[in-house]
Amino acid sequence: REPVAVIGLGRFGIAVALELTRGGTEVLAIDNRPDIAQRLSGQLGQIMVADTTDLDALVEVGVADFGKVVVAIGSDMQASILTTSLLSELEIPDIWAKALSQEHARILKRVGAHHVAMPENDMGMRIAHLVSDQMLDYVEIDQDWVLVKTRPPKELCGVLLDEARLRKRGIAVVSVKPEGASAFRHLDSETYLSYGDEVVIAGTNSDVDKFVKRV
Amino acid sequence: REPVAVIGLGRFGIAVALELTRGGTEVLAIDNRPDIAQRLSGQLGQIMVADTTDLDALVEVGVADFGKVVVAIGSDMQASILTTSLLSELEIPDIWAKALSQEHARILKRVGAHHVAMPENDMGMRIAHLVSDQMLDYVEIDQDWVLVKTRPPKELCGVLLDEARLRKRGIAVVSVKPEGASAFRHLDSETYLSYGDEVVIAGTNSDVDKFVKRV
Ligand SMILES: Nc1ncnc2c1ncn2[C@@H]1O[C@H](COP(=O)(O)OP(=O)(O)OP(=O)(O)O)[C@@H](O)[C@H]1O
Ligand SMILES: Nc1ncnc2c1ncn2[C@@H]1O[C@H](COP(=O)(O)OP(=O)(O)OP(=O)(O)O)[C@@H](O)[C@H]1O
Structure with a gap:
């Protein structure tokens, strides 16, 4: 190295x-x-x-x-x-x-x-999103591609995660940390989310923004 | 708001x-x-x-x-x-x-x-990973869960992406920006990666580290 x-x-x-x-x-x-x-x-x-x-x-x-x-x-x-x-x-x-x-x-x-x-500029932008949107984390990984850590919106809670339907809205749920778990993991083929979970979501700025707003 | x-x-x-x-x-x-x-x-x-x-x-x-x-x-x-x-x-x-x-x-x-x-501390840590590991971006989204933007390792290029096999190694390829494309998108059911692409990978620090090292 x-x-x-x-x-x-x-x-x-x-x-x-x-x-x-x-x-x-x-x-x-x-x-x-x-x-x-x-x-x-x-x-x-x-x-x-x-x-x-x-x-x-x-x-x-x-x-x-x-x-x-x-x-x-x-x-x-x-x-x-x-x-x-x-x-x-x-x-x-x-x-x-x-x-x-x-x-x-x-x-x-x-x-x-x-x-x-x-550093101060990038972090300032990130904090701005955390403060205003109640996300747990917000990262711009590319020009218009963001990864957001957040609680699942109500509509996703208690039902089998329909990835195809989310995909139509430009959203992918990438990872989940179930309530009480100590760490994130990848999604299983059958996932149920609850409000106490944390999820990582990927998509464009506006698709993720629309989606998270419905928490 | x-x-x-x-x-x-x-x-x-x-x-x-x-x-x-x-x-x-x-x-x-x-x-x-x-x-x-x-x-x-x-x-x-x-x-x-x-x-x-x-x-x-x-x-x-x-x-x-x-x-x-x-x-x-x-x-x-x-x-x-x-x-x-x-x-x-x-x-x-x-x-x-x-x-x-x-x-x-x-x-x-x-x-x-x-x-x-x-800000300076978090960004310093992020830059350290970019400088030493040749990743395009490195983000700790949680205690031991990282999202990394990188070129695909050689072993992933030119073959159909085997997500199940990667999952066994603790890795998920989350998004891809094909060479020449202007933006990231979600993965399709059938994905072929080439060296000029950029991918976003998720996993624990050590799983992602092992994986990326084989570029
Ligand atoms: N008591 C105060 N009330 C209001 N503003 C203050 C006070 N003390 C300092 N500031 C303002 O806080 C601002 C930021 O502080 P300073 O420039 O010392 O931080 P910095 O670490 O250099 O910031 P950055 O790294 O964000 O550039 C300054 O513009 C300063 O005028
Ligand atoms: N010509 C130079 N050669 C070597 N080191 C230098 C030189 N000029 C400044 N430095 C060092 O660079 C360091 C960082 O600069 P400075 O403290 O002004 O930055 P800063 O913006 O406050 O940093 P940070 O935001 O990272 O805390 C200082 O410790 C300073 O001694």
């Missing part, structure tokens, strides 16, 4: 580095603040202090040999753009960068980021 | 307020910085300037009548906790708050937040 370099150890960068480490991926964590490196030295394998807007420093800490680098520098837009641009010059094949805004995201892509993430 | 008050218009708060507004929910947006209120006055219906750590100010802007409030104050942990605590005193029935850390999340719950979100 390929090692990954994570630059910038704010909350986002730390989460990336820790989750990679938990999954068995070797991580090189870099930040220009010595106090941050100090604080994390217990939790992360390898931490280096470097200013990544400096090409020599980047090469010196060994980033040039990495196949994958995550630029998790947050509020300093200039440092984030400059670092990304240098990584692109070093021909790093897979560069991920955190963006603060759509404009920042455009610039990052222009200077060589292969993938851009906007 | 119930109106929602959003306090704190950083990147997360703005995303919540805008997405709610797009979905047709009435939003009262609040921030104590006049310049922020000024800048957003075009995009958000109703914006008020108030210091939400002041109970009188909270009551004055009308928050006491809301059924749902999102506390999106970020870096000022004290203001976030105090605001949440006051909202709880006002007996707001549904309080969502953004947390900076697990400890902050615990305190927010203790002072009355019904739901806590950690």
Whole structure:
């Protein structure tokens, strides 16, 4: 499994580095603040202090040999753009960068980021759906394809699940966690849902929206 | 549809307020910085300037009548906790708050937040999986139930999809976006996958992990 370099150890960068480490991926964590490196030295394998807007420093800490680098520098837009641009010059094949805004995201892509993430923005959209629609979870897995965790609408409770009929309405019930069960599972050929269950539903935004509204 | 008050218009708060507004929910947006209120006055219906750590100010802007409030104050942990605590005193029935850390999340719950979100942390975890496992998307919809968007593993390409066999390995292929298609759709009774397709797969962390590894 390929090692990954994570630059910038704010909350986002730390989460990336820790989750990679938990999954068995070797991580090189870099930040220009010595106090941050100090604080994390217990939790992360390898931490280096470097200013990544400096090409020599980047090469010196060994980033040039990495196949994958995550630029998790947050509020300093200039440092984030400059670092990304240098990584692109070093021909790093897979560069991920955190963006603060759509404009920042455009610039990052222009200077060589292969993938851009906007954590606060994506999460804000997700929370908006949870708050207004009483879903337990809402995920846009693609442009107009969503997966929603919710209680089954009344009409689905206490009757044999008619998957063909739901399909006509653009809906598929993907998984179920029966009331009292500790985990989700796939559907059986014969499923009865009750109100205390949780289900995962898939479909387009509007099909799922119409469907869930009838809870 | 119930109106929602959003306090704190950083990147997360703005995303919540805008997405709610797009979905047709009435939003009262609040921030104590006049310049922020000024800048957003075009995009958000109703914006008020108030210091939400002041109970009188909270009551004055009308928050006491809301059924749902999102506390999106970020870096000022004290203001976030105090605001949440006051909202709880006002007996707001549904309080969502953004947390900076697990400890902050615990305190927010203790002072009355019904739901806590950690955007940078959740997104960091998600990005970690995308970077290391070459998935197109990775979502934990429950404790140990994940939905993953990916290219089909070689073994699934060019043959009739055997759902029963996959089920024995704990896997369900939930949706497919055939190469060249512009959108995802549900599976047909007879599906052939090819390498250029994208699929959404569901299962436990370890079942999906084993399965995707064989791409
Ligand atoms: N030139 C640089 N070289 C290396 N690290 C840098 C550089 N500039 C900033 N950083 C580091 O990036 C980290 C994250 O940046 P910052 O804290 O501004 O982001 P943030 O948006 O608050 O992050 P998050 O939302 O992830 O908490 C900081 O720890 C900072 O020290
Ligand atoms: N007491 C308060 N009353 C009202 N608004 C407040 C108060 N304290 C802070 N805010 C507002 O909360 C907003 C978000 O806070 P801040 O920018 O510190 O968070 P952040 O973590 O950077 O946010 P994000 O990650 O969402 O961009 C700011 O616009 C700030 O003005």
